[in-house]
Amino acid sequence: MDKDDLKLTSAEIGTLWEQYVNGTAVDIVNRYMLSIIEDEKIRTIFEDAIKIFEKHKQQITRFFENEGFPVPIGFTDSDLNKGTKRLFSDIFCLHYLHVMTVHGLLGHMTSLSASVRKDLRYFYDSCDNDGKKMYHQTTELLLEKGHFQKDPFFYPEANPEFITGQKFLDGFFGDKRPLASTEIIALSFNIKKKILEKTLSIAFSQVTQSKDAREFLETSQQTSDEQIQTLSKILQSDNLPVPMSWETEVTTSQDSPFSDKLMLYHIGFLLQAAQAYHGTGLATSMRTDLVVTYEKIILKNLMVTKEWFNIMTQYKWLEQPPLAPNRKKIAKDT
Structure with a gap:
């Protein structure tokens, strides 16, 4: 056609x-x-x-x-x-x-x-x-340049194995099973994305002109750090390496290269994109403690995103996407 x-x-x-x-x-x-x-x-x-x-x-x-x-x-x-x-x-x-x-x-x-x-x-x-x-x-x-952060290596098992009971799901009581490779992928991926979000929040908070924007960026930085620590502890409990942080790659400049609108929008974009990765982590996790952890992170990010939305709309920084026709309004105008 x-x-x-x-x-x-x-x-x-x-x-x-x-x-x-x-x-x-x-x-x-x-x-x-x-x-x-x-x-x-x-x-x-x-x-x-x-x-x-x-x-x-x-x-x-x-x-x-x-x-x-x-x-x-x-x-x-x-x-x-x-x-x-x-x-x-x-x-x-x-x-x-x-x-x-x-x-x-x-x-x-x-x-x-x-x-x-x-x-x-x-x-x-x-x-x-x-x-x-x-x-x-x-x-x-x-x-x-020796800066690519590889995910943890695995040693091969002798033979494929099958899950044999509910104990595979247990993350709160008794001995936790080791992390599955599918769970490690999501943990490592989410940590890396949070590291970028935290680093940009630090950099942007140094140079932003708006007090509201600065306070939000400080909240974003703190939230990212807390979530990085939470997810990192899960990897560390299995003696697995954690991705490196990038805070030291930010200078001490207070000279803003960007508008406040762009900096806040960028963090909001990362927050919203992260929800998809958190959702994937939740969907691929079978240990109960991981499920609860992702649920808490998703809920916290929703609260931070709401704060972001309020600031963006207050300053008229958020462009509206195309909307469906408002049929009720059209009918009233006839």
Whole structure:
């Protein structure tokens, strides 16, 4: 069927909107990082990332314009303060790009699975290919520089085994069984994401101009730290290594490279993305103590996200996505 016979669905408009707004936020951070990075290999990867997003941004803009939808504002040069002091080390910049590439890959696949129209499916397919290439590049460079944080190694068992009883689920009474590999994946992944959230909260709290924003960022930092400690203790109880923190990769600069709007939006994006990872951790956990831990983390993050939403709407920093027609209002206006 020709694309002209298919209008974009609400899901397709929604995914395009999210890709544009989230992409422009990350792009502003990438462009600042490019301005401070000294390592030539890291600079080259950031140059590629910025070129790739510009291509994606132009295509998303065409989709909106062709359908008669307004192009989102997202984040622009007005959210970037040029010529400011260094806030991050080169290595943190590389870590940041690696993690945000992972977020992008998951976002592209979600968007692809929600797309029907051929041109949109092929667009997200190309985005996924670009993201995979960037993932390989950032991974290889982190490995080369000795900064890639590998998950714990396992020693092979002699034979496959089957679960034989309810004791496998026990996490509170008696001897806990060792963590399963599927549970370790989620624990390590969630810790790494919380480390990025905490590090950015520390950096942003140093440079933000708004008192409300600073207080929220301090709350975000404290919450992230508590959750990192909670999840780390579970790994440590099985004598498994914990991912390293990145706080020392933040300088003491108080010179803000970004608008308060961008910094708070970015933390909110990470909070919301984290809920999906926490949900995956909950779904893959069979030990009862892990289930309870993830439930508490999800509930706490909902409370922090509500606080974030209140500040964003108070300052009119939160752009509204396209809404379904309000049929009741339309009927009253006739």
